[in-house]
Amino acid sequence: xxxxxxxxxxxxxxxxxxxxxxxxxxxxxxxxxxxxxxxxxxxxxxxxxxxxxxxxxxxxxxxxxxxxxxxxxxxxxxxxxxxxxxxxxxxxxxxxxxxxxxxxxxxxxxxxxxxxxxxxxxxxxxxxxxxxxxxxxxxxxxxxxxxxxxxxxxxxxxxxxxxxxxxxxxxxxxxxxxxxxxxxxxxxxxxxxxxxxxxxxxxxxxxxxxxxxxxxxxxxxxxxxxxxxxxxxxxx
Numbered sequence: 511x512x513x514x515x516x517x518x519x520x521x522x523x524x525x526x527x528x529x530x531x532x533x534x535x536x537x538x539x540x541x542x543x544x545x546x547x548x549x550x551x552x553x554x555x556x557x558x559x560x561x562x563x564x565x566x567x568x569x570x571x572x573x574x575x576x577x578x579x580x581x582x583x584x585x586x587x588x589x590x591x592x593x594x595x596x597x598x599x600x601x602x603x604x605x606x607x608x609x610x611x612x613x614x615x616x617x618x619x620x621x622x623x624x625x626x627x628x629x630x631x632x633x634x635x636x637x638x639x640x641x642x643x644x645x646x647x648x649x650x651x652x653x654x655x656x657x658x659x660x661x662x663x664x665x666x667x668x669x670x671x672x673x674x675x676x677x678x679x680x681x682x683x684x685x686x687x688x689x690x691x692x693x694x695x696x697x698x699x700x701x702x703x704x705x706x707x708x709x710x711x712x713x714x715x716x717x718x719x720x721x722x723x724x725x726x727x728x729x730x731x732x733x734x735x736x737x738x739x740x741x742x743x744x745x746x
Contacts, residue, residue: 524701528587531694535591538687539598546605555610560603564621567599569656571629576653576706581636581646584702650706657710661692661717668720677728685725689718 542563549555570592575581577588607618632652639645667680692714699708 521701524584524698525587527694527697527701528591531691531698532587532591532594534687534690534694535595538684538691539595541681541684541687542602546602549605549609553609555606555614558606560606560610560614560618561621563599563602563606564618564625565660567596567603567622568625568628569660570596570599571625572632572649572656573653575629575633575636576649581649582704582706585704585707587698588707654706654710658713661688661710661714665717668717668724671724671728675728677725680721680725682725682729685718685721689715689722692718 545558549558573588574592574596577585577592582588603618603622607615607622610618632649636645636649639648671677671680692711696708696711696715699705699711
């Protein structure tokens with residue numbers, strides 16, 4: 511009886527962590543909206559790149575397939591968060607294509623087709639693997655690699671912050687949302703004993719802590735520098 515109660519407690523906390531992760535992910539998914547309001551207002555994508563949305567769509571679709579009952583068990587929260595994420599990214603890509611120039615339009619359309627082709631090959635290929643454990647490993651490693659590369663992308667921003675000693679290129683709420691999202695799914699993966707979930711999200715959590723620490727350090731430094739300036743500047 512105690513064993514069942516213990517397992518039930520783990521299942522409950524897993525669901526709590528998964529729901530929290532879905533909530534934090536929603537904040538992350540809507541973060542590009544100010545960019546797209548500007549694009550819609552100006553009817554131009556200007557110098558913005560559509561590649562992050564292409565890659566995010568690919569990542570969401572791979573992780574969605576991993577969370578499906580065909581590959582892994584008891585991963586409903588992965589299915590919901592990545593379904594919503596894929597929908598948002600697809601909407602962003604469509605809006606981007608509608609408002610970009612002809613050259614970028616064709617490039618984005620080709621990349622979108624490549625994403626669907628790659629995901630289609632992964633789905634078809636994994637279904638050809640008769641052994642469920644081997645299928646789980648195959649898609650799990652792909653999902654893990656995709657998540658790790660996504661969480662590793664802020665390393666370029668971290669390097670830029672250290673080099674410039676400015677947090678201008680690292681929005682606080684985006685860093686916070688990433689940290690909360692990866693932290694929630696780290697716990698979700700641990701409670702579900704799923705290494706393909708907790709390993710990449712553990713890396714994401716560590717990188718999130720680094721980003722938030724850098725933000726606090728350099729933001730505080732910039733405030734201190736401003737307060738050291740005289741209130742009245744004389745040019746005489």
